[in-house]
Amino acid sequence: MDNLDFLNCVITILGIFAGLSGxxxxxxxxxxxxALGLLGVLIFTAGIYGMxxxxxxxxxxxxxxxxxxxxxxxxSIMLFNIKHDGEKFDWKSPFFVVSLLLVGVIFTLxxxxxxxxxxxxxxxxxxGIFTRSMIAELGGNSQVLAHSLFTQxxxxxxxxxxxxxxxxxxxVVLAKRKFD
Amino acid sequence: xxxxIQVLAAFLFALGLLTVMVRxxxxxxxxxxxxxxxxxxxxxxxxxxxxxxxxGQIQVFFTITIAAxxxxxxxxxxxxxxxxxxxIKTENxxxxxx
Numbered sequence: 001m002d003n004l005d006f007l008n009c010v011i012t013i014l015g016i017f018a019g020l021s022g023x024x025x026x027x028x029x030x031x032x033x034x035a036l037g038l039l040g041v042l043i044f045t046a047g048i049y050g051m052x053x054x055x056x057x058x059x060x061x062x063x064x065x066x067x068x069x070x071x072x073x074x075x076s077i078m079l080f081n082i083k084h085d086g087e088k089f090d091w092k093s094p095f096f097v098v099s100l101l102l103v104g105v106i107f108t109l110x111x112x113x114x115x116x117x118x119x120x121x122x123x124x125x126x127x128g129i130f131t132r133s134m135i136a137e138l139g140g141n142s143q144v145l146a147h148s149l150f151t152q153x154x155x156x157x158x159x160x161x162x163x164x165x166x167x168x169x170x171x172v173v174l175a176k177r178k179f180d
Numbered sequence: 181x182x183x184x185i186q187v188l189a190a191f192l193f194a195l196g197l198l199t200v201m202v203r204x205x206x207x208x209x210x211x212x213x214x215x216x217x218x219x220x221x222x223x224x225x226x227x228x229x230x231x232x233x234x235x236g237q238i239q240v241f242f243t244i245t246i247a248a249x250x251x252x253x254x255x256x257x258x259x260x261x262x263x264x265x266x267x268i269k270t271e272n273x274x275x276x277x278x
Contacts, residue, residue: 008181015188022195022215031207038211041192045222048185052229057237061221064244069214069251076207076255080262089202099201107194114186114223118230128233141237148234149241156238160245167249174256 011051018044030084031077035070042066053132056142185226192219206261206268210254217247 021040028034042065049058076082090096117123130144138144149157192215199212221240228236258268265272 004181008184011181012184015184018188019191019195022192025208025211025215026195026199026202031205034208034211038215041215042218045192045218048188048222049225052181052185052225054225054229054237057225057240060241060244064248065214065218069248072251072255073207073211076258080207080258080268082205082207082268089204096202099198103194103198103201106197107190110193111187111190114190115183118182123231126233127231128235130234131232134232144234145237145241149238153238156242160242164245164249167253171252171256174253175259 007051011048014044014047014051018048029089031082032074035073035077038073039066039070042070053135054141056145182226182230185229186223189219189223189226192216192222204270206258206270206273209270210251210258213254214247214251217243 018041021037021044024037024040025034028037042061046058046061046066049055049061130138135141135144196212196215196219199215200209203209203212221243224236224240224243228234228240261273262268
């Protein structure tokens with residue numbers, strides 16, 4: 001890739017904004033502001049997917065995650081009329097400090113394990129053939145994904161449609177008014 | 181670029197986990213769960229790009245679908261919680277009696 005520095009720069013900027021939106025979700029008191037923070041995270045990660053060449057996944061993320069799931073959340077906030085929490089959260093309580101330490105440990109272990117795996121030869125042996133030039137030659141990201149989905153992973157595809165049907169029925173049954 | 185994506189995925193996962201542990205409003209806990217799922221997707225996509233594969237992207241396709249189904253079910257459970265305890269704070273849902 002000839003403009004790798006530009007790509008790195010844009011992905012870092014999108015990543016910083018995604019992290020800031022995540023912090024808005026964590027620290028804000030109004031539920032609607034938290035929902036907007038989550039929406040920001042989803043949109044910036046969709047931007048990262050688009051920048052590294054995975055256009056189909058970026059579109060699916062925007063349509064399904066940011067378009068359907070966030071609308072569900074915001075409708076729920078509207079229908080339950082959820083206002084902000086009355087009392088202040090005590091940020092200096094031992095509960096929060098211990099939680100922060102534990103999550104810091106988990107983050108450090110996760111990041112260290114993943115970053116160490118970039119040097120391992122067993123990871124290098126899994127290198128596939130779909131570089132960006134190969135994908136462009138084969139007709140684009142959607143075409144490559146569709147071919148792989150409908151030939152190699154078609155059983156998972158059928159199982160997912162069944163799982164969606166079960167989730168639909170389950171959501172309707174759980175939420176309907178019980179007539180005794 | 182690859183390390184940036186992986187560190188960002190770990191950071192978003194840690195933020196989602198902290199949201200689930202610390203916040204006491206049920207709908208914000210559900211939002212934290214969605215952020216954890218999104219962070220896992222980001223890590224999968226990052227490795228799929230690094231190894232020039234397509235299998236990671238197909239796994240992300242399935243994970244996004246299941247996350248949508250799970251958020252619908254989670255909001256139905258929230259509706260039931262509200263009907264039973266008349267509030268969505270986790271402090272009010274303190275008894276197991278149904």
